[in-house]
Amino acid sequence: MKRILLDCDPGIDDALAIALAHGSPELEVVGITTVAGNVGLERTTPNALSLTEFYGMDVPVARGADRPLLRAPDTASTVHGATGLGDVVLPTAKAEPDTRHAVDFIIDTVAASPGEISLVAVGPLTNVALALRKEPRLAEWVREFVVMGGSYTRGNLTPAAEFNIGADPEAAGVVFDAPWEPVMFGLDLTHQARATSEVRQRFVGLGKLQEELLSPCLDFYGSNRQYRDEGPAIHDACAVAHVIAPELFTTVRARVDVETSGRFTSGMTVTDFAPEAEHNALVATALQQRAFWDLLTEAFERVASSMP
Ligand code: BDR
Ligand code: CA
Numbered sequence: 459m460k461r462i463l464l465d466c467d468p469g470i471d472d473a474l475a476i477a478l479a480h481g482s483p484e485l486e487v488v489g490i491t492t493v494a495g496n497v498g499l500e501r502t503t504p505n506a507l508s509l510t511e512f513y514g515m516d517v518p519v520a521r522g523a524d525r526p527l528l529r530a531p532d533t534a535s536t537v538h539g540a541t542g543l544g545d546v547v548l549p550t551a552k553a554e555p556d557t558r559h560a561v562d563f564i565i566d567t568v569a570a571s572p573g574e575i576s577l578v579a580v581g582p583l584t585n586v587a588l589a590l591r592k593e594p595r596l597a598e599w600v601r602e603f604v605v606m607g608g609s610y611t612r613g614n615l616t617p618a619a620e621f622n623i624g625a626d627p628e629a630a631g632v633v634f635d636a637p638w639e640p641v642m643f644g645l646d647l648t649h650q651a652r653a654t655s656e657v658r659q660r661f662v663g664l665g666k667l668q669e670e671l672l673s674p675c676l677d678f679y680g681s682n683r684q685y686r687d688e689g690p691a692i693h694d695a696c697a698v699a700h701v702i703a704p705e706l707f708t709t710v711r712a713r714v715d716v717e718t719s720g721r722f723t724s725g726m727t728v729t730d731f732a733p734e735a736e737h738n739a740l741v742a743t744a745l746q747q748r749a750f751w752d753l754l755t756e757a758f759e760r761v762a763s764s765m766p
């Protein structure tokens with residue numbers, strides 16, 4: 459069984475990524491850390507706590523950075539709603555966040571089990587960058603580092619920048635410059651993971667999970683202009699799915715550099731697939747869609763059948 463630590467900004471697709479991790483017998487979720495991103499930290503942290511209680515998870519949630527390293531905070535509330543979960547209102551969680559800052563939680567958790575923790579980041583990379591600055595050995599201690607962010611074609615925050623990278627490019631620069639090999643799930647890959655009406659049909663019958671979370675969240679998320687035609691892209695679940703079943707993805711070694719100074723290109727992940735480039739990342743390029751949705755549906759079925 460793999461042990462996963464998820465750094466996130468819930469967020470609708472983050473909520474689905476948490477459910478996938480919880481519902482997968484191949485994974486043990488050892489912690490969830492929150493960061494400002496889709497909405498402010500004052501929302502992402504309660505959302506993470508409420509989601510874990512809704513799913514019936516017993517896992518610590520640690521609150522992280524409330525703003526990017528250098529820049530003014532931006533949000534994606536037009537995509538995820540003012541609360542981060544569309545129109546869904548979950549009960550307020552009974553649990554409190556872990557007493558540690560997310561940065562210390564990440565360092566402590568990985569340091570306690572070197573070579574064992576899969577660190578997966580599906581929000582802006584502020585916490586991960588701060589953790590690397592505080593404890594550079596994090597890069598050698600993780601089992602693997604998987605990130606949802608970037609693109610090798612075009613962005614969604616701007617024509618050049620994907621949201622998670624564009625929201626905090628300086629942090630992303632620190633993360634991609636560290637001596638590890640991030641597995642990057644950019645938009646080119648995650649736009650292959652669309653919750654079409656056929657996919658959503660498979661969630662029918664999942665009771666409270668479907669009625670109170672999946673359906674209203676996906677209705678809201680899918681109504682966004684960028685997703686109307688083919689259904690919303692479930693970006694963050696792709697990164698978690700790679701930890702469970704890497705064989706579902708094609709990955710290619712590449713050089714990824716984060717643009718931090720471009721007037722029009724700030725936050726762009728400049729990706730060079732040339733064989734002679736000094737590769738620093740594995741970039742996901744293709745997804746086996748049927749098997750991916752099988753994985754998600756089966757995980758959601760397990761979550762639905764064990765919810766409180
Ligand atoms: C990423 O940005 C957020 O809005 C999503 O949760 C995802 O992590 C996609 O660009
Ligand atoms: Ca996210």
